[in-house]
Amino acid sequence: MSADSLTVVISAIGIVLTLGTGMFAAMAWVVRRIDAVDAKLTTRIDAVDEKLTTRLDSVEDKLTTRIDTVEDRLTARLDAVGADVTDLKIAVARLEGPPRHLLTAAR
Structure with missing residues (x-):
């Protein structure tokens, strides 16, 4: 093998290795860069998730309290209306009922 051929072969091997x-280093x-970005994004996403969870839990608690309050008020009002309707039924029944026997009818 000549020196020129040997030089070309060694140069080709050197270029391929280089x-x-x-490419391996790149x-x-x-x-490594993707892993670093992934770690940063995971941290940020977890922080946002925690904030949203806290906020949603707070809103849920507030709405549950308000709904319970409204439900209690409506229950009280419906009970009052029911009592009024019962009193009204009794009053109408007294007006439409048979004449009282203890009173003398003027005819």
Whole structure:
């Protein structure tokens, strides 16, 4: 083998190794960078998730309290209306009922 052929073969192997090492290093950098971004995003997403969960729980508690208050007020009002209707039924029954026997009818 001549010196020129040997030089070309060694140069080709050197170029292939250099390019391969460079590509490997570049991919390692990309993977490391993606992992760093993923970790940052995961941290931010978890923080936002925690804030939203806290807020939603607070809103849910407030709405539950308001709904319970409204329900109690409506129950009280409906009970009052029911009592008034019962009193009204009794009054109408007295007006429409048979004449009282203890009173003398003037005819």
